[in-house]
Amino acid sequence: MADFFYFENISYHLGAAGRRVIVSASLAEGGVLLIKGPSGAGKTTLLKILARLQECDSGQVFFKGENWLTIPVQLWRAMISCNSQKPAVFNGTVLDNLRRPFSLKIRKEAFNLSEAEKGLLELLLSREILGQEARTLSGGEAARVALLRSVLLNPDILLLDEPAASLDDKSGSAVRDFLYHWVRQRPGRGIIMVSHQHDCNDLPGTKVLDLGVQQRGVN
Numbered sequence: 001m002a003d004f005f006y007f008e009n010i011s012y013h014l015g016a017a018g019r020r021v022i023v024s025a026s027l028a029e030g031g032v033l034l035i036k037g038p039s040g041a042g043k044t045t046l047l048k049i050l051a052r053l054q055e056c057d058s059g060q061v062f063f064k065g066e067n068w069l070t071i072p073v074q075l076w077r078a079m080i081s082c083n084s085q086k087p088a089v090f091n092g093t094v095l096d097n098l099r100r101p102f103s104l105k106i107r108k109e110a111f112n113l114s115e116a117e118k119g120l121l122e123l124l125l126s127r128e129i130l131g132q133e134a135r136t137l138s139g140g141e142a143a144r145v146a147l148l149r150s151v152l153l154n155p156d157i158l159l160l161d162e163p164a165a166s167l168d169d170k171s172g173s174a175v176r177d178f179l180y181h182w183v184r185q186r187p188g189r190g191i192i193m194v195s196h197q198h199d200c201n202d203l204p205g206t207k208v209l210d211l212g213v214q215q216r217g218v219n
């Protein structure tokens, strides 16, 4: 389904007087869109725009046929969940951190402990980590906990900024397996991911938007 999620002529500047980027691309249901390009090409900025955390100069985004501006921003952010390169870690244990957004979110699902434990194991983290102070986690552990927190909230689309950047090969591979399983596990999901990993390109349903090569992306 080509019109599951797409953006048209999204235009933005890199910094106050920086280069102008104009991009268009689409994401199929069950698919993955990889955003690539050199450092400073505007990959993170594009993710923030799609998450409605930052304004663009012009352009439109459509999700399931609806223009983004017709959807309240809080609802949009619940459906289109963004994980930054520097994951937010709050005071309290890992369990507190995983539970935290359930008291704030718009959706009605309750926190599911067994789903959280299953996710931890799939991400090569032990159940015992639930009792650990979240601020004592390593960078790679914190990144995986933040990813799990987003997934437990059951978004439609995950926007991920280099989810495997701080991980060793084994953990990075577990994260990629987890994500590719997640996106196909239920209909109505998709992933847009900034990634420098080359091993994702060949996976079925994966498209690449290269901000270093072209300003107008794939359609």
Ligand SMILES: Nc1ncnc2c1ncn2[C@@H]1O[C@H](COP(=O)(O)OP(=O)(O)OP(=O)(O)O)[C@@H](O)[C@H]1O
Binding pocket: 013, 014, 015, 016, 018, 037, 038, 039, 040, 041, 042, 043, 044, 045, 046
């Ligand atoms: N809030 C801001 N104010 C000023 N300049 C900014 C701001 N945000 C981003 N930039 C600039 O815009 C450019 C693109 O930044 P962005 O983080 O999108 O790049 P990137 O492609 O994700 O890079 P990297 O691969 O290094 O993470 C950079 O030159 C950055 O300094």
